[in-house]
Amino acid sequence: MTIQVGDRIPEVPLQRIREGVEIIDTPTLFDGKKVVLFAVPGAFTPTCSERHLPGFVQHFEEFQARGIEVLCMSVNDPFVMQAWGQSQHVPDALLMLADGNADFTRALGLELDASAYGMGKRSRRFALYAENGTVKKLFVEAPGEFKVSSAEHMLEELAGT
Template identity: 40%
Template sequence: MSLSIGQPLPDATLFLATNDGPQTSSVKEIFSAGRIAAFVVPGAFTPACHRNHLPGYLKLRDELLAKGIDKIVCLAVNDAFVLSAWARETAAVGLITMISDGNGDFTRAAGMEIDLSDHGIGQRSRRYSFVTDKGIVTHLNVE
């Protein structure tokens, strides 16, 4: 399956990066309520993601919320500990919800996997963003 507008997100186990460590959740639990803007990155601390993507969403956060987005999430094929450190490093704690797809289950189910072994980081996710309304994809942008 690949993501497409008008379709529900594929379900998978994900991990929320919390102050108490990883918290197991599911795509359905995370995306079922409200309008959620998600941006997905190949990896935390990678140059483009660290310098451009996460800071860009932090800068646009208030504008997105004013347009009816209820929550902004960042998803990556990293473990929740790395995503927690990235949130602290970039002052994103409490502003953007960090979600670990550490096993790549959602990424594969969404058809967004990419092999970055040539760069030494293995199987990751493509860089893309989407908006959902109660778990249904309403907008999708793939780099």
């Protein structure tokens, strides 16, 4: 079942690289905070690298000014996420999170079977806004689209927040 507005973020560990590979659980990422999480089908893929992640990098300070943390997640390993973040000049405070086995993606009910494209199980393209671990806004893209999960759309939706 797909996560809905009003639902709690499921408790699942993710990975990132800081001083080596680090396991970080979702309560640590979401509890007591305002957070935008956006997910992409794959690091280094065209739309993800040319539009999705760059939009959040470009508008990162606007989210920070509103007290909102920004997290990027993909079903990739943490080394790929680190390399992608470096290649895109992602600020250190914009966390690049790996959901290598798609456990978090499945828990959200937002998995995508991209096997026909040689990519296996991935995350659908989406963005959500959560306060204190509860989803307040959720935008899931239709297959092949990039509209509602953009940084610009999220900022419009959060106007006044």
